[in-house]
Amino acid sequence: MLVFKTKIDLQNHLLNNKSNKTSVGMVPTMGALHKGHISLVQKCVSENNITVVSIFVNPTQFDNSEDLKKYPSTLEEDISLLKQVSDKIIVFSPTASDIYDGNIISKTYNFKGLDKVMEGAFRDNHFNGVGTIVETLLTLVMPDNAYFGEKDYQQLAIIKNLIKTQNIPINIIGCPIVREANGLAMSSRNERLSATLRKEASFIYQTLMTAKKKFGTESALKIIEWVKSEFKNRNDLTLEYVQIANAETLQPVLRKQKNKKYRIFIAVYANDVRLIDNIPLN
Numbered sequence: 001m002l003v004f005k006t007k008i009d010l011q012n013h014l015l016n017n018k019s020n021k022t023s024v025g026m027v028p029t030m031g032a033l034h035k036g037h038i039s040l041v042q043k044c045v046s047e048n049n050i051t052v053v054s055i056f057v058n059p060t061q062f063d064n065s066e067d068l069k070k071y072p073s074t075l076e077e078d079i080s081l082l083k084q085v086s087d088k089i090i091v092f093s094p095t096a097s098d099i100y101d102g103n104i105i106s107k108t109y110n111f112k113g114l115d116k117v118m119e120g121a122f123r124d125n126h127f128n129g130v131g132t133i134v135e136t137l138l139t140l141v142m143p144d145n146a147y148f149g150e151k152d153y154q155q156l157a158i159i160k161n162l163i164k165t166q167n168i169p170i171n172i173i174g175c176p177i178v179r180e181a182n183g184l185a186m187s188s189r190n191e192r193l194s195a196t197l198r199k200e201a202s203f204i205y206q207t208l209m210t211a212k213k214k215f216g217t218e219s220a221l222k223i224i225e226w227v228k229s230e231f232k233n234r235n236d237l238t239l240e241y242v243q244i245a246n247a248e249t250l251q252p253v254l255r256k257q258k259n260k261k262y263r264i265f266i267a268v269y270a271n272d273v274r275l276i277d278n279i280p281l282n
């Protein structure tokens, strides 16, 4: 398995190995790989001749330095998990100064309001940081296809918007959330949950599923109030936000319209571990 640590080495390798006939797929990650990432990598490997997986904990997308410090770093384990999928995968694991050319700051984008709600409202500058690193990684590798998970649905919508507005000719492929047996969405952060909290956190998905049942007959506002009241009774889980939004514009829904798709989005603290999730409502 090839592991490149610098942009120049990765680019040279791709220059020598890419031709018009080879399709290249990329899975950008921050490492601490779990079954959710592996499902993206498997899809990428099955649909492309060359797969590049980047493993880089991007400092510019963290608004909280403690969160960045606590982010798990497990490169050796990640590489051995990837080897089990295919030993032909190319791993790109740069340093921050190499990928940012020594200037570790984010660009400022206009994401047309997609970044102002939910995660964007609670994590200052987060999506400018995501946009900067994703644009850097994708323009470096120039894959035909790039794969992202729907757990970060807002991120996926913003990346699709970025690719369109910057005219970058890459297919962005969104992949379904992979869940633990109890429904908890797979996340690198789950590793920081105690066994008890991991069980308790399944309440997030159960609540979303009940909200979905209610969506047929109740107003969005009523459902939001119901979710808030459910979390008030929990000592272990603190609700940060819950939002029912248009699946395309991500703007909160005031009145449901026929022929529009809606999703429910949630962010919850399980002790100091921040978990997000979302599901389609119709």
Ligand code: PAF
Residues within 6 Å of the ligand: 028, 029, 030, 056, 058, 061, 130, 133, 134, 152, 155
């Ligand atoms: O979803 C992630 O892991 C990150 O936000 C990404 C897309 C790899 C950018 O750092």
